[in-house]
Amino acid sequence: MKLLNPGPVCLSPRVREAMLGPDLCHRSDAFAALQTRIRVGLLDVHGLDPSVWTAVLLTGSGTTAVEAMLASLLPADTRLLVVENGVYGERMTAMARGHRVPVTTLTLPWGAIVEPAKLAAALDAAGDVTDVALVHHETTTGRLNDLEALATLCDQRGLRLHVDAVSSFGAEAIPPGPPALTSVAGTANKCLHGVPGVAFVITRRAHLATCPARARSVVLDLVTAGREQDRGGTAFTQSPPCLYALDAALGEHRDAGGWAARHDRYDRLGAIVRRGLAPLGLHPWLTDGIRSCVLTAYHLPPGLEIEPFQRALAARGYLIYPGQAALRERLFRVATMGALSETDLERFTAAVADVTHARTNRRTNRRTNRRQTG
């Protein structure tokens, strides 16, 4: 099956084979070496200086990392503003509320562009905001939020910025410059091409040092986890096979030319899909502003129902995702992460043509039969 959903992704042979590495106790020297190599490798992906930044590993999925970031890195006097323009922004608000962080939102329609002027107006209206949280790539629609411009605004106002980069880390630019940028949450199994089970938060060492341990959670406590990992240990049991896979995936990412090369590759693969689907009348949902290179959402034309469409494509070996919640019947999403080739995507567009033609033929036959029997 070719996975064209936004993670988990198809694995390369190098990553798959790495999972079969030797049995390993998470309290051994060999584990400590593996963990350190991965933490350094994660910073390297976006050229982050290890004397300024630290990567803390967590066992879990992307949501684990995002929630750990919000539970651990917001000091007690935080007033948080969450930018919402999709499912994952809204989820951050729910997490902040769950941890009793005072939170206001800038709530925009799903897929909307987050203009800095809108954020500025929301900050003015809220008054006492100290921290902003936003999603870099809103996987709900494929919208890429303008991290650089929004971070600059946070800089101008002396705010800290926390970013859900779960579906962008490793393939979209993450500017290390803005002082406001305080923490970034990511996962192994999207643009990095590892397997699900390991997530991470990258944060400024100086900020982490000011945060209290176990402030809102034990299992999501990045302060203790970071301290233990700096000593070569780990607060809780980790998953060596997932870490073997991430280690290999980071090596592959580096050998292939780093995040910019991966960005270009996704762009090329996405263009093959767009070119192949346009003659079928299937067009991208977002036409303005910036879209991610990772995923494109397409209009689902009237009469094409998502479930039979998905099932027909799955029967031909391709997994796609529908839109989320209210967008379920209105769009479908195609991601180009993972070990996929140009040929895979050319064949995918041929499969879509096959499915849509079969449907048109069925409708024409039904109409002809009705006319003949009528």
Ligand SMILES: Cc1ncc(COP(=O)(O)O)c(C=O)c1O
């Ligand atoms: C932007 C973003 N944040 C968070 C998540 C949640 O990640 P997970 O499903 O791995 O917990 C996703 C998943 O697609 C995502 O795209």
